[in-house]
Every structure is written in C-alpha cells, then in structure tokens.
Amino acid sequence: MPTNKLIRIGTRNSALAMWQARHIASLLENAGYTVEIVDIVTIGDKILDRSLSKIGAKGVFTEELETMLRNGEIDIAQHSAKDLPSTLAADLPLIAFTKREAAHDVVLSLNPDFRLASNKGAVVGTSSTRRRAMMAKEFPQHSLVEMRGNLQTRLEKLKSGTSDAMILAFAGVHRMGMESYIVEHLPIETFTPAVGQGSVAIQSSSRLDPALSASIRKLCNDDATEACLLAERHLLAQLDGGCSVPVYGHAQQHKDGLYLRGGVLGLKGEVEMVASATGSNPEQLGKAVAQNLIGQGAQTLLQDIRKQLAS
Numbered sequence: 001m002p003t004n005k006l007i008r009i010g011t012r013n014s015a016l017a018m019w020q021a022r023h024i025a026s027l028l029e030n031a032g033y034t035v036e037i038v039d040i041v042t043i044g045d046k047i048l049d050r051s052l053s054k055i056g057a058k059g060v061f062t063e064e065l066e067t068m069l070r071n072g073e074i075d076i077a078q079h080s081a082k083d084l085p086s087t088l089a090a091d092l093p094l095i096a097f098t099k100r101e102a103a104h105d106v107v108l109s110l111n112p113d114f115r116l117a118s119n120k121g122a123v124v125g126t127s128s129t130r131r132r133a134m135m136a137k138e139f140p141q142h143s144l145v146e147m148r149g150n151l152q153t154r155l156e157k158l159k160s161g162t163s164d165a166m167i168l169a170f171a172g173v174h175r176m177g178m179e180s181y182i183v184e185h186l187p188i189e190t191f192t193p194a195v196g197q198g199s200v201a202i203q204s205s206s207r208l209d210p211a212l213s214a215s216i217r218k219l220c221n222d223d224a225t226e227a228c229l230l231a232e233r234h235l236l237a238q239l240d241g242g243c244s245v246p247v248y249g250h251a252q253q254h255k256d257g258l259y260l261r262g263g264v265l266g267l268k269g270e271v272e273m274v275a276s277a278t279g280s281n282p283e284q285l286g287k288a289v290a291q292n293l294i295g296q297g298a299q300t301l302l303q304d305i306r307k308q309l310a311s
C-alpha cells in the first residue's frame with residue numbers, strides 16, 4: 001500500500017450515488033485505507049424540470065467532479081458508468097469498473113399484477129429517450145410521461161399517481177432496496193440496456209500518485225466487467241452517442257469471446273438499426289459494431305434525433 005493512506009472520493013449526493021461511494025469506500029477500507037467521502041450537488045441534480053435530452057450538454061452529472069479532480073480536492077470520483085460521456089478528457093482517465101450488477105431494466109408499479117404486454121393502455125414513467133423509443137416500439141398502447149429526479153423522487157411520483165408504472169435500471173432499484181415494487185424484469189434482447197448500465201466507474205486525475213492509482217484499480221476493478229464496458233464505450237464514442245440519445249449497447253463474456261450487441265432507435269421506435277459481433281479486443285469490437293451501424297445509416301439518424309431533441 002502506498003504511504004498516503006487517506007483517499008478522498010468525490011460523488012454526487014443522491015442516495016444512489018452515496019451508496020455507490022460507500023461501496024467503493026468499503027472496498028478500499030477493507031485493504032486498510034482511510035476514506036473520506038466528499039459529496040456535491042451537480043447541475044444535473046439541480047435541474048429537474050427539464051428532460052436530460054433538453055438540457056443537452058453531456059456530462060451534467062460529471063463536470064463539477066472533474067474540476068475537483070483537476071484541483072486535487074478529491075483523489076477519485078465515482079460515477080454510474082452509464083452517466084459518463086463516451087469520451088473523457090485525457091488527463092481524467094477511468095481507472096476501474098466495479099463488477100457489474102444485473103444490467104437489465106425493470107418495471108415498477110404499485111399494482112403487482114401490472115404487465116406491459118397485457119395492459120391495454122397505461123401511463124408509464126421514464127425519462128430516457130432509449131426507454132421511450134423501446135416502449136413505443138414494443139408497447140405502443142401506453143402513454144409515456146417524464147420521470148426525472150433521483151430514485152426516491154421517482155418512487156414518490158409513482159406513489160402519488162403520476163403514472164401507473166415506471167421503468168428503471170435494476171441496478172439502482174436493487175441498491176436502493178426498492179425491489180418490492182418490481183413487477184416485471186425486461187429482457188436484455190428487447191430492452192437492451194444503456195452503455196455502462198449496472199457498473200460503477202472510478203475516475204482519477206493523471207496527477208494521482210501512480211502507485212495509489214494502481215492500488216485502487218487492483219482493489220476495485222473487475223476485469224470481465226471492464227472488457228465489456230470498454231467495448232460498449234468504444235461503440236458509443238464512435239457513434240458520438242451519450243446518455244441522451246436512444247442508443248444501446250451491451251457486452252457479455254461468452255465462451256467464444258466477448259459478445260457485443262448495439263443499436264440505435266428512432267425517437268418513436270419507428271426505425272431500429274441493430275448490429276452484433278464477437279471478438280477479443282474490446283476497442284476493435286466496439287468499433288466494428290459501430291461501423292456496422294454507421295453502414296446502416298446510424299449517423300444520419302442520430303443527427304436527425306439531435307435536431308429533434310434540440311427543438
């Protein structure tokens with residue numbers, strides 16, 4: 001262990017982010033480090049009256065933590081890997097990805113018998129363009145409402161009758177102990193998760209002591225998850241995606257190598273481009289799947305979508 005035994009972890013202060021920061025803290029404390037959690041309220045947490053796609057800027061949850069990393073106010077920052085832009089500044093690398101939780105989406109409702117397929121027409125809450133597009137494609141009978149805010153806020157909205165059901169990532173629901181509201185687990189094939197969903201990423205400054213950085217990586221990184229996340233993130237970077245456009249990507253370790261499936265949907269699910277491949281090099285795999293999608297016209301579709309979201 002390096003001589004500097006105190007590690008300061010920067011994090012958003014939502015309950016989910018704090019859970020994740022404590023998770024990282026416990027991995028480090030188990031190895032003898034002392035950890036201080038430095039929590040902040042980000043722009044993304046302050047602006048709740050507009051959808052993320054309308055705020056537009058990438059990194060509304062990450063920029064302020066990046067500044068603190070650069071200033072040396074924190075040693076590492078933890079982020080939901082899903083919330084990270086596909087490309088980061090070269091001086092602020094990701095040094096670890098924690099073992100991924102089940103990555104799928106789930107449906108929450110107060111009605112235990114609620115099912116998306118058999119219900120004839122309900123109000124379903126979601127804030128992501130990916131989930132909206134998938135809903136429009138798979139279950140067009142439902143109407144969709146914006147559900148922003150942290151998971152507790154969204155659960156309160158559900159309880160107050162804002163919607164009959166809502167769609168969330170299993171990972172967050174699990175971490176927040178809200179499983180009792182899950183009425184349906186959505187299949188990875190039709191509701192393929194967002195890039196990075198379910199894993200926690202650790203970002204550092206390139207100025208961090210290399211021995212400390214290596215030690216943090218050793219304690220927190222899961223190699224299999226990292227390979228998947230790198231493939232997914234290279235896919236997203238090639239498409240110039242981000243969490244505000246309806247792009248998905250999910251990699252899994254199969255017997256014959258790393259398998260990556262990715263796609264882009266029109267905002268109303270009216271078109272979909274899908275591609276998949278197997279490989280051993282995450283970067284090459286991500287780029288290959290992206291190239292396939294680009295060959296199908298993904299970039300034109302995404303340009304169109306960005307215009308529609310901006311207006």
Ligand SMILES: NCc1[nH]cc(CCC(=O)O)c1CC(=O)O
Pocket residue numbers: 080081082083167168169170171172173196197198199200
């Ligand atoms: N965009 C918000 C966000 N960022 C990460 C998670 C869930 C936890 C994870 O994917 O690791 C969520 C909530 C959700 O989409 O349901």
